[in-house]
């Protein structure tokens with residue numbers, strides 16, 4: 001069975017209770033969406049977001065700790081995300097890898113914790129501009145994929161997002177050939193690591209907008225998008241959802 005396409009929005013550290021009205025707009029626009037729709041708001045908004053998402057839109061976190069509970073001031077456990085209504089969690093976003101020193105091993109440990117709590121982990125991979133310019137993209141992605149995906153990952157509990165660091169929030173995107181090359185590599189490298197590799201959803205993320213979504217979604221092995229800026233307003237996110 002072909003994997004169900006996924007339109008995932010990452011609100012990052014944006015939004016407040018009033019901004020949840022954007023979810024109401026999406027629920028009204030897509031009472032029976034043809035793809036899966038996910039919004040990952042700041043953690044404080046997960047519970048009220050879930051109440052408004054009406055089982056039409058999934059809600060996710062943006063990070064979790066690798067431990068189930070304990071003395072970790074300021075952190076959030078995967079089970080707490082689940083308790084608040086999340087069914088997904090984004091892990092290893094480049095902003096966390098760069099800003100919080102997260103390594104592939106950290107990401108894999110967090111993904112294991114997410115799986116144990118019943119969350120789907122969206123594991124982010126991506127090269128920097130310097131790495132692309134140096135011709136290292138495929139090696140970087142292969143290494144990140146190998147190191148960040150834990151034992152026990154399946155198509156049901158894991159989604160991979162290719163997010164070139166230089167394309168995030170910049171308005172720049174790779175060419176369709178460059179995206180196709182990386183997605184084909186990811187699909188290939190999942191074989192042998194995940195039993196149902198062909199079913200794992202592979203998202204592209206990095207300056208996806210209403211104007212480029214159709215072209216990106218036509219690329220082989222692109223099963224959806226992880227969207228930052230253009231997920232904040234339903235008016236921008238809707239045409240991206242419609243393009244899937």
Ligand code: PEP
Nearest residue numbers: 168169205206207228229
């Ligand atoms: C992101 O940060 O995950 C992202 C893809 O951001 P943007 O869509 O704004 O480039």
